[in-house]
Amino acid sequence: MARFLGFVRPHIRYMIGAALMGIGKFALPFAFPLAFKYVLDVLLVPQPRLGTVDGFIDRWCTEVARMLGLGPTAQGKLAALTVSMLVLYVIQSIASYYRNYWAGVAGNSLILDLRCRLFSHLQQLPNSFFDRNPPGALVSRLVNDVEVARQFVGSTLTDVWMDGAALLLLGWILFLLDARLAMISLAVAPLYVVMIAYFSPRIRRASRSIQESIEDISATLHERVMGAVTVKAFARESDEIERFREQAAQLYAHNIESVRLASGQQMLTELLTRVAPSIVVWAAAVMILGHAMTVGTLVAFIGFLGYIYQPLEHFTQLSSVVSSALSAIERIFVLLDVAPEIHDHPLSRPLTVKRGALEFDAVSFAYPPRDGHPLRVVLRDVSFHVPGGSTIALVGRSGAGKTTLASLIPRFYDATSGRVLIDGKDVRHLTLKSLRENIGIVTQDTILFSASVRENLLYGNPRAGEDALWRALAQANLKSFVEGLPHGLDTVIGERGIKLSGGQRQRLALARAFIKDPAILLLDEATSAVDSESENLIHDAMRRLMKGRTTVLIAHRLRSAIDADAIIALDSGRVVEIGTHEELVSSGGLYAELYREQVHGLAATHPDEARYADERREAQTLRRRAELRGS
Numbered sequence: 194m195a196r197f198l199g200f201v202r203p204h205i206r207y208m209i210g211a212a213l214m215g216i217g218k219f220a221l222p223f224a225f226p227l228a229f230k231y232v233l234d235v236l237l238v239p240q241p242r243l244g245t246v247d248g249f250i251d252r253w254c255t256e257v258a259r260m261l262g263l264g265p266t267a268q269g270k271l272a273a274l275t276v277s278m279l280v281l282y283v284i285q286s287i288a289s290y291y292r293n294y295w296a297g298v299a300g301n302s303l304i305l306d307l308r309c310r311l312f313s314h315l316q317q318l319p320n321s322f323f324d325r326n327p328p329g330a331l332v333s334r335l336v337n338d339v340e341v342a343r344q345f346v347g348s349t350l351t352d353v354w355m356d357g358a359a360l361l362l363l364g365w366i367l368f369l370l371d372a373r374l375a376m377i378s379l380a381v382a383p384l385y386v387v388m389i390a391y392f393s394p395r396i397r398r399a400s401r402s403i404q405e406s407i408e409d410i411s412a413t414l415h416e417r418v419m420g421a422v423t424v425k426a427f428a429r430e431s432d433e434i435e436r437f438r439e440q441a442a443q444l445y446a447h448n449i450e451s452v453r454l455a456s457g458q459q460m461l462t463e464l465l466t467r468v469a470p471s472i473v474v475w476a477a478a479v480m481i482l483g484h485a486m487t488v489g490t491l492v493a494f495i496g497f498l499g500y501i502y503q504p505l506e507h508f509t510q511l512s513s514v515v516s517s518a519l520s521a522i523e524r525i526f527v528l529l530d531v532a533p534e535i536h537d538h539p540l541s542r543p544l545t546v547k548r549g550a551l552e553f554d555a556v557s558f559a560y561p562p563r564d565g566h567p568l569r570v571v572l573r574d575v576s577f578h579v580p581g582g583s584t585i586a587l588v589g590r591s592g593a594g595k596t597t598l599a600s601l602i603p604r605f606y607d608a609t610s611g612r613v614l615i616d617g618k619d620v621r622h623l624t625l626k627s628l629r630e631n632i633g634i635v636t637q638d639t640i641l642f643s644a645s646v647r648e649n650l651l652y653g654n655p656r657a658g659e660d661a662l663w664r665a666l667a668q669a670n671l672k673s674f675v676e677g678l679p680h681g682l683d684t685v686i687g688e689r690g691i692k693l694s695g696g697q698r699q700r701l702a703l704a705r706a707f708i709k710d711p712a713i714l715l716l717d718e719a720t721s722a723v724d725s726e727s728e729n730l731i732h733d734a735m736r737r738l739m740k741g742r743t744t745v746l747i748a749h750r751l752r753s754a755i756d757a758d759a760i761i762a763l764d765s766g767r768v769v770e771i772g773t774h775e776e777l778v779s780s781g782g783l784y785a786e787l788y789r790e791q792v793h794g795l796a797a798t799h800p801d802e803a804r805y806a807d808e809r810r811e812a813q814t815l816r817r818r819a820e821l822r823g824s
Contacts, residue, residue, distance in 0.1 A: 197522045200303050200310075201346070207299035214292035215355030219500075220362055221285040226496025227366075228274055234489030236267045246369055253277070292355075300346035308339055311525065317533045320605040321561060329415030333408040334528050338521040341404070345518030349511050356504035356511075363501045370490055370497075377476050378494070378501055381469045385462070385505045389512040392458040397516035399451040404521055406444035413440060455513050462509045470498045535604050535625070543627035546712035547616050548581025549743035551602065556611035558597060571597045572766045575611070579759070584744040586754035588784060589763035595747045596637070598763070599715045602745065603632045615713070633711030633738075637747070639698040646675055647682040649701060653708035661708060668737050669704035670730040671697065696727025703734045714744040751784075751791050760784060 201208060231250045235243065243251060254270040257277060263269030312335065323331075367375035417424060417433055424433055477494060480486040558572040571594045579585050587595040600606050601613050604620055613620045620628055633653075641649050650662050657665075662682060666672040674697060678684035686693055686701075693701065706714065716735060732753065739746070748754035755774045762770035762777065762784045770782045777784035 194519065194522070196526060197342070200307055201299070203306070204299045204302045207295045207302070211292050211295035211299060212354035212358075214288045214295065215352065216358045217288035218285055218292050219355050219359045219504075221281050221288070223363065223366065223497070223500060224278065224281055226493040228278060229496060230370075230489040230493035231274070232271070233492055234487050236271055238489075244370075246366075250274070296346075300343050303346050304339055304343040307342065307525070308335060311335055311339070311528065314529055314531075317536070318531060319533065319535045320600070321534065322531060324560075327412035327415065329412035330408045331528075332415070333404075333411035334524060337407050337411075338404060338524050341400075341518055341521035342525065345514060345522075349514045349518070352507060353511060356507045359500070360504040363497060363504075367494070367497060367501065370493055371480075371486060374473060374477055374480070374486070374490075374494055378469070378473050378498065381465050381502075382505060384465055385509055388458060388461055388509055392454055392509075393512045393516045396451060396454050396458075396513050397520050399447060399454060400517035401520035401523070402447040403444065403451060404524055406440070406447050410437075410440050410444060413437065451517075458509055458513065462506050466502045466506055469502060470495070473498060535607055537624050538622065541622055541624045544615065544618070544623040544631055545627075546631050549712045550581040550614075550616050551579040551713070551743060551745070552612075552614040552617070553577050553598075553601075554612040554614065556598075556601065556608045556613060558594075558601060558606065558609050570766060572601075572608075575763075575766075575768050577761055577768060577771060579743060579745070581616070581743050582741060583758040584739055584746060584756070586746045586748045586757035586760045587763060588748050588751065588754055588760055588787060590787070593763040594766040595763055596717060599717070599745050599747055602713070602715060603629050603634065631711055632713045632715060633706040633709045633742075634715045635699075635702045635706050635717065637717040637749075639695075639702045641686060641693070641698055641701060643685070645680075645683045645685050646678070646701070649686065650682075650705055650708050653705040654710070657708050665704040665707035668707050669700045669734040671700040671704055671734075694727070696731060699727075699731050700734055703731070703738055706738055712742060714739060714742045715747075716744060717747045751788050762787075 227246055227250060231247050231254075235247050235251055251270070254273040254277070255265050257273035258265060258269040261269075261273060261276070263272055315331065315335075364375065364379060367378060413436070417437075424430060473494060474491075477486060477491045481488065481491060553575050556572060556575045557570070559568045559570040562568050575594075575598065577585075587598060589595055597606070601608055602615075602620065604625060607621065615623070615628075642652070647662065650665065651657060654661075659682070663672060666675050675681060675684075716739070735746075735753070736756070746753055746757060748757075748760075754760050757774070759771060760774060760777055761768055762782065764783055770777055770780065770784055772780070772784075778788055779785075
């Protein structure tokens with residue numbers, strides 16, 4: 194709570210203003226019971242001696258009556274009292290408005306800061322964190338937990354000061370009226386404290402269970418909505434409905450437990466609130482019968498009883514809100530306390546690419562243990578050198594470590610041992626921003642945002658002009674398609690707009706890389722899910738993009754690897770072969786085996802295409818050799 198209140202500090206003026214207005218809103222009506230007592234004990238049934246409160250009101254009414262041109266008669270004082278009460282109620286209404294407005298400003302401003310802080314923190318966390326946490330669960334923290342905290346700030350944090358001040362003021366007024374009756378009225382206060390101490394930790398645990406269940410449901414919903422096609426393809430709708438019902442039933446059970454606790458607390462609170470006034474009235478009646486109290490004092494006390502027990506009742510209700518808020522705030526800070534594993538060293542320097550040479554020096558990498566599973570080693574003692582401006586292709590069976598190896602270059606992960614170097618500089622000694630600004634990445638699962646084509650392209654370089662955008666689209670073989678869209682560059686794509694095919698998404702991602710114009714390029718080639726025409730267009734765009742850049746190509750279909758300056762074959766996280774296509778095919782190792790598998794697979798399904806592919810590869814090889822001899 195102390196840490197959370199640190200977020201309140203920038204908005205403290207609104208909190209103080211709201212608290213003061215709340216005190217005014219709650220305290221100003223206290224004048225009515227005192228005014229009623231004055232009417233009974235002074236104006237209607239005059240007493241031989243005026244008490245402290247009655248004397249003050251009488252002097253006030255006399256002065257107001259004089260200002261209004263009325264005499265100091267009972268009628269004049271009554272008129273002055275009525276005018277004063279009307280003015281007080283107008284002031285109370287204004288105080289009520291500013292109390293609600295300033296509390297809302299403070300609460301929403303604080304939550305704006307907290308949400309932005311959470312999102313900013315998420316941007317700094319490494320890929321390993323997102324590997325461990327489902328997106329839906331993280332969204333729940335940013336939306337649901339923060340909303341619970343907002344309710345706490347918007348009401349509780351100001352009400353607690355209002356109720357506390359009102360309780361102190363009321364206690365002082367009651368003791369002024371009659372100390373004995375005041376002590377009887379406040380004797381039940383310790384029982385409220387006992388109730389708060391009993392129910393608060395239980396409500397907090399129930400609220401935490403509710404938040405965790407909401408997080409689980411959010412994660413499941415995100416996965417099932419994203420995988421709706423898969424669910425329908427396997428006709429598993431009924432199973433998913435049953436799974437969701439079980440999770441929703443668990444959330445229902447936690448909610449019912451919270452309702453049960455809150456209802457029990459409210460029942461006991463209302464019991465005390467009803468019983469206590471009866472005891473006060475009985476005691477006051479005994480005092481009146483013994484001529485130790487006036488009827489006017491009893492009437493004032495009865496008028497104040499609703500106010501005196503209302504703050505106590507609020508405190509028990511606020512304890513429920515605080516308990517729920519604390520569980521949400523705790524979960525928020527658990528997320529904020531996750532330290533970024535990958536960050537800039539104090540001595541890190543910006544990267545200035547000269548040649549763009551890459552080097553892996555005895556690099557090993559293991560994913561950290563998770564859920565009690567042992568350490569999973571993915572790369573073992575990997576070493577190779579890539580001259581600047583050349584292209585290497587990473588090949589190997591699924592799970593060999595190709596994507597992980599490429600992910601070490603922009604420091605999505607840090608090597609467990611060994612070094613990754615760019616132009617001889619360890620990437621861990623470079624600032625993350627400058628490192629990633631010099632690296633262009635096109636992933637296997639192309640991510641495009643639900644925005645316009647223009648906005649998706651400008652993600653690569655926000656300063657690019659319109660001519661540069663059209664030039665990039667032309668280089669990615671996508672210009673004619675975008676020109677045919679309803680609004681051209683401003684056509685919205687993705688979930689909220691036009692759906693793109695797999696090949697179109699790939700080419701738009703390549704156009705975004707053209708816009709960025711990086712010195713180093715990481716391409717996770719994925720053309721197995723597109724038709725041959727789209728594949729040719731993608732490969733054509735890739736060749737243009739790779740020209741003159743240091744490129745690391747993750748080749749799933751070996752057609753992409755044939756033209757590479759060097760091919761690195763990985764097996765179980767180790768480099769087993771390095772060489773050109775011709776060298777590795779002739780050596781009869783892993784690459785040759787993979788190549789034969791793909792060629793045979795193509796020949797079995799499309800013999801003509803396989804023959805033509807062999808002829809094209811042979812022609813490309815001869816042309817490349819001729820170019821090498823010429824150079």
